[in-house]
Amino acid sequence: MTATPKSRRRVLVGVSAVATLSLGVGVAAGSRIQSPADAAAKTAAPKASQITVPVEKKALSSKVVARGDTSFDGAVNIRVETSGLRTAAVVTGKVPAVGSTIKAGEVLLEIAGRPVIGLAGVLPMYRTLSPGSSGPDVLQLEQTLDKLGYDPGTVDKKYDSSTAQAIEELYESVGYEAPEPEEQLTQAVDQADKTVDQMKNALRQAQAALKQAKAQPGKTDFSVELGQVSDAQENLDDAETALSEAEFKAGTPLPVSEVVFVKTLPRRVDDVKVERGGTVNGVVMSVSGASLVVTVKVDAATKERLKTGMAATFDLGDGTIIQATVRRITRNADQFDVVVAPKTLTSAQLERLREANVRVTIPVKSTAGKVLAVPLAALSAGSDGSSRVEVLRDGKIELIPVTVGLSADGFAQVTPAGDAKLSEGDQVVVGK
Numbered sequence: 158m159t160a161t162p163k164s165r166r167r168v169l170v171g172v173s174a175v176a177t178l179s180l181g182v183g184v185a186a187g188s189r190i191q192s193p194a195d196a197a198a199k200t201a202a203p204k205a206s207q208i209t210v211p212v213e214k215k216a217l218s219s220k221v222v223a224r225g226d227t228s229f230d231g232a233v234n235i236r237v238e239t240s241g242l243r244t245a246a247v248v249t250g251k252v253p254a255v256g257s258t259i260k261a262g263e264v265l266l267e268i269a270g271r272p273v274i275g276l277a278g279v280l281p282m283y284r285t286l287s288p289g290s291s292g293p294d295v296l297q298l299e300q301t302l303d304k305l306g307y308d309p310g311t312v313d314k315k316y317d318s319s320t321a322q323a324i325e326e327l328y329e330s331v332g333y334e335a336p337e338p339e340e341q342l343t344q345a346v347d348q349a350d351k352t353v354d355q356m357k358n359a360l361r362q363a364q365a366a367l368k369q370a371k372a373q374p375g376k377t378d379f380s381v382e383l384g385q386v387s388d389a390q391e392n393l394d395d396a397e398t399a400l401s402e403a404e405f406k407a408g409t410p411l412p413v414s415e416v417v418f419v420k421t422l423p424r425r426v427d428d429v430k431v432e433r434g435g436t437v438n439g440v441v442m443s444v445s446g447a448s449l450v451v452t453v454k455v456d457a458a459t460k461e462r463l464k465t466g467m468a469a470t471f472d473l474g475d476g477t478i479i480q481a482t483v484r485r486i487t488r489n490a491d492q493f494d495v496v497v498a499p500k501t502l503t504s505a506q507l508e509r510l511r512e513a514n515v516r517v518t519i520p521v522k523s524t525a526g527k528v529l530a531v532p533l534a535a536l537s538a539g540s541d542g543s544s545r546v547e548v549l550r551d552g553k554i555e556l557i558p559v560t561v562g563l564s565a566d567g568f569a570q571v572t573p574a575g576d577a578k579l580s581e582g583d584q585v586v587v588g589k
Contacts, residue, residue, distance in 0.1 A: 207586045207589055208587055209584035209585060209586050209587065210531075210532060210535070210584070210587050211582050211583065212529055212530070212531055212580065212582060212584075212585055213529075213530050213531070213568070213581065214529055214530070214581040216524055216526060216527050216528070217523065217528065217530060217562075217563050217564075217565045217570055218523035218524070219521045219523065219564070220518050220519060220565070221455065221459055221462060221463065221518070221519045221521060222516065222519075223453045223516075223517055224453070224514055225452050225453035225514070225515060226451065226452055226512075226513075227449055227451050227452075227510045227512060227513045227515065228450060228452065229445035229446050229447070229448070229450070230445060230448055230484075230496070231420070231421070231424075231445060231446045232443060232444070233419065233420065233424075233443070235440065235441055235442050235443070236417075237268065237441055238281075238283065238413045238414055239268065239414050240413070241412055241413045241414050242268070244269050245269070246438075247268065247269055247435070248266065248431050248432065248435050248436070248437060249267045249268065249269060250433060251265070251266050251267040251272070252266065252429060252432060253265065253266070253426045253442065254429075255426055256425065256426060257425075257426050258424065258447050259275050259422065259425075259444060260275070260422055260423045261275060261276055261301070261304075261422040262276065262305045262327065263275060263331065264333075265417060265441075266431070268414065271333070271336075271412075271414070271415055272328075272415060273414070273415055273416070274415060275417055276301045276416055276417070276419075276422075277301055277304075277419060277421060277422045278298070278300075278418035278419075278420070279418070279420050280293060280294050281418055282294075282416045282418055285411065285412050285413045286411040287338065287406070287410035288316055288318065288320070288321055288406055288407075288409075288410075289316065289405070290316040295314050295316045296313065297418070298316075298411070299312045299313070299320060301418075302320070302324075305327070307326045308322075308323055310323075317405075321409040321410075324411050325409050335409045336409060336410050336411065338406075338407040338409070342403070343407055346403040346404050349396065349399045350400055352396045352400070353393070353397055356392045356393035356395075356396040359393070360386070360389035360390055360392075362389070364386055366382050366385060367379060367382035367385070370382045421446070424444040424445060426442055426443075426444050427444060427445050428442060430442055430443070449499065449502060449510055450496050450498045450499075451481070451496070451497045451515055451517055452494050452495070452497075453494075453497065453517050454489070454492045454493070454494060454495075455493050455495055456492060456493070457492075459493075460486060460493040463483060463486060463519060463521070465483055465484065465485055465486060466482065466483060467482070467519055467521075468480070468481075468482060469481040469483055469517060469520075470518050471497065471499070471515045471516060472515060472516045472518075473506065473509065474515070477506075479499045479500075479506070480500045480501075481497045481499045481500060481517075482498055482500065483495060483497055483519065484496045484498040497517055497519070523563070524563055524570055528562065528570045529571050529579060529581065530569065530571065531546055531569060531571050531585050532568060532585075532587050533564065533568065533569055534587040534588065535547070535587045536559075536561065536571075539556075539558070543574070544560070544571075545558045546559055546586075547585060548579065548583050548585055548586075549584045549586060550583075550584075554586065557577045558573070558575065558577055559571040559572060559574055559577070559579065
């Protein structure tokens with residue numbers, strides 16, 4: 158059958174549409190096909206470039222920073238020697254409150270109606286002291302009395318009348334009667350006083366006999382009467398000497414039960430072991446230093462960088478910085494305890510810091526003002542071991558030899574060596 162003109166046009170249009178569609182698919186497919194070189198170029202990492210930072214001018218400070226616990230320095234237990242008491246060691250008053258401060262020359266406690274006075278000293282009170290006593294404990298007592306303003310006379314190892322007088326003044330200042338000597342000593346004074354009276358009477362009698370003999374007519378030999386007067390005078394002198402010695406020995410004593418020596422005062426009362434009406438048996442209270450300290454633990458390497466007297470600070474946590482000083486450094490097993498003491502604290506700060514943990518900073522070394530400084534990452538070593546930095550100038554890298562000073566907080570002090578130039582703001586390479 159012969160195709161009509163109309164049907165031939167339909168075939169031509171269909172062929173044309175198919176050709177056009179095929180061409181579009183081919184173009185699309187061709188646009189998605191890449192050569193290996195093109196693919197590698199698109200996936201390759203970007204070319205590396207230098208990371209730089211500017212040289213700074215700043216003050217550097219090397220420091221030890223650590224956390225430490227607060228405490229009151231030097232806790233000790235206080236005992237009262239009551240073996241010399243003739244009555245039960247009953248607490249009758251003056252019981253201190255926890256947190257109160259005990260001071261030198263003040264009453265710590267009252268036992269059997271008598272005071273227990275606190276004094277500063279390293280030797281314990283191990284015996285009753287009285288006129289005639291001598292030794293290092295007497296020297297310590299006189300030194301303490303002298304510091305408190307009670308004149309003990311010559312500060313030596315001898316307890317004399319001046320020492321006894323100073324003790325009387327001490328007791329008067331705390332509101333108590335001075336201690337009484339033992340009864341046998343006062344009895345000895347009474348007996349010696351009676352003997353003096355007897356010897357005075359004997360002397361008067363001898364002098365009267367001599368006077369009567371001289372009044373007798375014709376008598377010229379008075380040797381017997383003179384001898385009696387001489388003997389009576391000598392006996393009186395001896396009696397008066399004995400009285401002076403008895404009175405000296407019966408001077409004001411210091412009972413072993415009425416004084417406690419503590420290494421240093423003042424101190425804070427941490428714990429009280431007795432109560433009014435109770436009996437003393439051993440420790441009566443625990444006390445620590447009245448001054449608060451912070452103890453930081455460091456290793457041996459850090460300890461070598463520190464020394465007593467260094468300035469320090471610690472942070473209260475609210476931005477308040479407390480100035481302090483390194484008080485002492487002691488070994489504690491395989492570590493070291495660094496004790497830092499604040500210079501001043503308000504009562505509010507003291508309470509806030511009680512049993513706290515704080516951040517302590519101890520500057521070890523610092524530069525004298527601002528210096529050129531670069532990050533530690535900017536430093537590199539040359540083949541000869543010298544230090545250098547890379548400076549990017551006008552798109553080019555220059556190696557600048559430097560002398561390295563103090564390093565701190567990730568920075569190092571640098572000084573250009575020789576004729577090299579390095580200034581604040583220069584860009585130094587720290588990475589790529």
